[in-house]
Amino acid sequence: MEASNNPQQNKFGNWLKTSITARMLIVGFLSFVLLIPLFFIQDLIRERSHRQTQVINEINQQWGNEVLIYGPILKVPYKTYQEKTVTDKKTKAVYTETIEDIKNAYFFPEKLNINSTINPEEKKRGIYTTAVYNSKMNITGAFTKPVFSDIDINDKDILWDKAKIIIQSSNVKGVNEANLNLDSTNYELTSKYNGKKNYNTNQLVLHTLETKTLNKNQLLFQKPLSFNINFNIKGSEQIRFIPTGKQTEAEITSNWQTANFFGEFLPFNDDKINKDGFHAKWKILDLNRPFSQEHYNGIPDLKEFAFGVNFMIPVDEYQKSERSAKYGFLVIGLTFLVFFLIQTLSKINIHPFQYLMIGLALTMFYTLLVSISEHSNFLKAYLIAGISVIALITLYSKSILKTFKFPLFIGLSLTALYTFIYVIIQLENYALLVGSIGLFLILTSVMYVSRKIDWNNG
Template structure:
């Protein structure tokens, strides 16, 4: 009776189901390895960010006006009578934001390596021009009643989240005067910590004269900035416009404000932003010290040079279909066994399933050295060739082995289609499963499974001593 059970169709199906579940164990281990390698790449990116430059947040030029507020307070005795007055002062800063700001820039991608991992960086070469409106120091708000304001020499400040990314010294011209940047200026307190982390240019010469004469201050600024993957710009002007181009064909636009116009082609991208201070809280955030030199809490518009094919994300998506692939390949082997009246041992099924599982490991290893499509082609070709040779012997003929290998090659082709079409992956995956099930049902719609099982059992019993 045990021999009859062992050779029955239902028993063989149960063994294949159990084997498929067992093969999910190495697939899960390969998935864990992919996550580990992806984590190692993220660590490499963080190390490069610490030693070279990280993602950049740019706060375009604004004027910082240091001032002293003076007032008098009455002194009273224990009876509440006024005995005199005492003068008090405190030093503060006031921010003046540009009226207009126009940014024209290009992002040139570059790759850097940490071990076997490559990390994407960019060089942002920008030209900025804008204008500060006429400013009256008397408009500075007072915190004390009856106080007077004594304004000092203003500074032009440029906020950069990681100063190590500055590519040379920015060239600044304000009201026709060439100004020189320095890293630190006196008079900035803890509240202005993010300003202390930027660069500053004290007004001098013609710029200071124009400021003192209550004139508008036009400015131009040329800037080179290196960053890692993402560039964020805070729109602090009354009217901020930006035009950024790059030869990188896989951008990702994000932040609080998306590009109003954008064009992405295989030759790169071209994007425009137009942001009004009426719809942005960036000014208030800068005044209150939100974000800081390393903070990304500011309302910004962002552009990221994303990887078109992240090999670890693609490998993770691929291995998620591993259980389905193993099941489909074992099902195909079972159909050959059933209709060709052959005998395949569970060990043979196990070896075939392991070869499918190892395809995903081979894909991961090769994708770290080759382009993803090249790694996929090599891994799939190796797997299909191995199965063709193996099944030519197991199924008793090269035609059968070739037809089985062609079925596996079709599955690999379908999987690559799923991976390449990320937006339609779910639809294509559902259609693949439905199609395979439909083919199986149509091919076996006239099969008498009871008769086939009895015939198989009888045949197998006659071959058993």
């Protein structure tokens, strides 16, 4: 056999073993290589989060999507006239023709009172859960006589015998009961197809429920026209109302403990949350909203002024997992730095393959975290994944470093690092501040320890 006595190879091999610069280059290269599995893990988290959204949307569509109530609204048709100049093709005579057109005016009620009792429940499919509910609501109030003076319409051109009351809702599929009583006269609400479908989940489509033409005698308005509407409707995630009344008052009662009030207007009562759920109250005046009581050019889009309650179950495990994965490179880099400092100060040789195994063990933390958090809460998943990885790396480093003090130091360092990242994930307003302070302290510690290293030996 022919032995290899190439002095160049021996010199390069010794440089790799003894040079601090060579070790730094190898550790840096391995750190960047481990970014590849970290990117795949982040894609996995996003994929699982997207799957969760799909399943929840499927459950909601089958049960009934979120509920947005807009109304009631009094619709009164009226005639308009427009003169048009016409030229006769044969005689070339020019004359004026009056064209009649029928338009609709929409009037909001003078008073609107909403009283709703909501009973949410959890619906599960596989490992995913969403909130659905049954809502019983009673809507009362009164209309005053509409005024057409703003558009200069004669009384004879107002088609009172064609007037109707309409209500718009984002969810007609979930309606189980809808009764309207107008001054002791019952009217049936029927669905009217508006030619729109909710293909875009970000754009909420409102569907119309309307009565038949109202009794003309009721529209004499010798007194305010009072109404009483009973709604039983199934929905999911949230319920909202648009304050169409000149004075709108609303009360929502539920046994749901983790309600989130949102929208343009919030409840005014401080005791809305109690041990049995919540009882929230709103009072909104026409002075509080930037729209009028009458509209002559169609029903305006006022969804942005809605108020209501959100019943969604706060599931943010995927979001927290994704945030923790973003710190993956920091964890790998700092862990490698600890091993590098121990190797340099103690003269213990650590093979690049051993660095690679340690880095892969650190990436396994995130797959464990995601998989366990799908079946438990985030804290338990974080503890199980963290303890498992810290124990694995500590025991593995014992076989490399041959002592107890260095593996113990590594275990404590990883524990402090994972605890630090968990605290940052939980914080919102102070995450940047705490993170900056923590990184500053880490840098200070590294600078303090590395001062003993002879960097000229490289």
